[in-house]
Amino acid sequence: MKKIILGVSGSISAYKAAEILREFQKKGWSVKVVMTENATEFISPITFLALSGEKVIVGQFKDLEYGLEHIRLCDEAEALLVAPATANIIAKFAHGIADDFLSSLYLACKKPVFVAPAMNEGMLLHPATQRNLEILKKDGVHIIEPEEGYLACEEHGKGRLTEPAKIVFEVLSALGKEMKGLKVLVTAGATREFMDSVRFISNPSSGKQGIAIAEEAAYMGADVTLLLSSSSKEKTFVKTERFETLEDLRAGIKKHDFDILFMAAAVGDFRPSRRYEGKIRRGKNITLELESTPDLLREIAPNKKSGQIIVAFAAETDDLLEKGKKKLFEKGADLIFVNPVGRGRGFESDTNQGYLIFRDGNIKELPESSKRDIARKIIEATISIVRG
Ligand SMILES: Cc1cc2nc3c(=O)[nH]c(=O)nc-3n(C[C@H](O)[C@H](O)[C@H](O)COP(=O)(O)O)c2cc1C
The missing domain is CATH 3.40.50.10300 (CoaB-like)
Known part of the structure; x- marks a missing residue:
């Protein structure tokens, strides 16, 4: 069974990660969830544990079974998907900061990486975030562009997490090999x-x-x-x-x-x-x-x-x-x-x-x-x- 690592960061849309997980399962994939500490303020790891049947990793120095998961976890997966991705985690990825488990995993990951940003429009359009997204693109990360729509902050604008089924479609079609180039x-x-x-x-x-x-x-x-x-x-x-x-x-x-x-x-x-x-x-x-x-x-x-x-x-x-x-x-x-x-x-x-x-x-x-x-x-x- 193919496996994906789903990174969840501290966005109001973190609950949608549960739907992303289910969509992957419907396509016959298994999912290992990694969360930032801040993401646990929005949704509990127990939800992902129950849905995925796999232990969820949150802490850099806890939740580990053999201690080197940040180096090895990606080896057994097809890709790393971070959805939702906060402005903060995007900034850390762009600048090589590895001060928590998810950002350490990102640096050590040799597999394709997908990032689905979700944030308020102001945060998204800020030159700092735009610069960071450009850096990630140059580094070969696939950015799943956020959508325009009604945001949690009661504003209409760009920054809403792309709908879960579409995220899964984009990841799976980018990973497909049998008809590549046709x-x-x-x-x-x-x-x-x-x-x-x-x-x-x-x-x-x-x-x-x-x-x-x-x-x-x-x-x-x-x-x-x-x-x-x-x-x-x-x-x-x-x-x-x-x-x-x-x-x-x-x-x-x-x-x-x-x-x-x-x-x-x-x-x-x-x-x-x-x-x-x-x-x-x-x-x-x-x-x-x-x-x-x-x-x-x-x-x-x-x-x-x-x-x-x-x-x-x-x-x-x-x-x-x-x-x-x-x-x-x-x-x-x-x-x-x-x-x-x-x-x-x-x-x-x-x-x-x-x-x-x-x-x-x-x-x-x-x-x-x-x-x-x-x-x-x-x-x-x-x-x-x-x-x-
Ligand atoms: C209610 C609430 C909602 C938030 N939603 C978002 C969001 O959608 N996107 C974002 O980038 N930051 C959001 N933030 C800010 C992040 O939680 C904050 O930057 C945090 O440090 C991110 O941590 P992480 O990247 O380690 O998960 C929100 C904060 C609060 C209090």
Whole structure:
């Protein structure tokens, strides 16, 4: 099990460190907590002991089992994360002051270090703090920028600790290795094609499968951009751009260079031939003429640069393998995931199933599982193609 050391310093937001710990555990990580003496004024070590199941280290000269924890603790972990980080601990890190356990640990730590500042806006914007943050950046520390919002001091401003789930996302994606250096573009969700200014044709795709792929690729260290439909309600910390129509999506794909493109968006096959300005009035029956939309995969796949990989997706109600193979070979994708839709399957649900079809004729069945599991399997298959 991978381990992270979570340093907690004396900020009013210290209680949020408990949520950070839980988020790491949800991702299958174990957490060792180290606190400053001042942090214990805000939250008790017993909370972290109970949640982590590991002894919490506070004092420089107590809470130790073998005495050299400040030198060795980082060796058994993937990284050190300090969240929340006070102006004071940031200043100590920047200037090499090691007068408590956490700052001694920082100096001795050879693993990646992440610092998530949390403080009043005045403290954050003070030239001394800004200087210290610059020093930390130069020293290779990853700074997880604080957010703007309502602060505990009843002021609105910058300095609020980044939300726990986002901190964990940033740490895990920076530590990811399997896809480091790869640019990944993912499309997800449903297109909307308008018949007038307020009504559109669409489909129930939630974007969940594409988002799971984007997040899992980010956790593997890829540089990910997600093109997500404006209709998707899902929350994600991946770098996201929204699209509404097929034309928006096409422009979005053209704008980005990629090594791997996952085309998981559910693009409408038809759209109204014209879009009326304003709202069409009720009264008499109208005939809505639909035109076939351009096929983005057929446009993009033949023009891809050498080395680029395109993964296609097909949602089908019947003859899955037959239709999947046809799409893969006729349109020139490198891999296709074909999944059944309709009768509660595929769209909007949290699980998925289907087949991966490779260009060499290989077929791999993916039995019903969470969309996250399916995402990992699709990515693993794609990596096997990238590596040849
Ligand atoms: C109620 C209260 C809230 C505080 N919140 C913060 C904070 O959010 N960020 C910060 O940098 N300092 C904050 N401080 C000041 C720190 O607790 C103080 O600088 C302390 O020396 C930090 O110690 P440490 O860095 O060793 O944990 C707060 C102080 C009090 C009394």
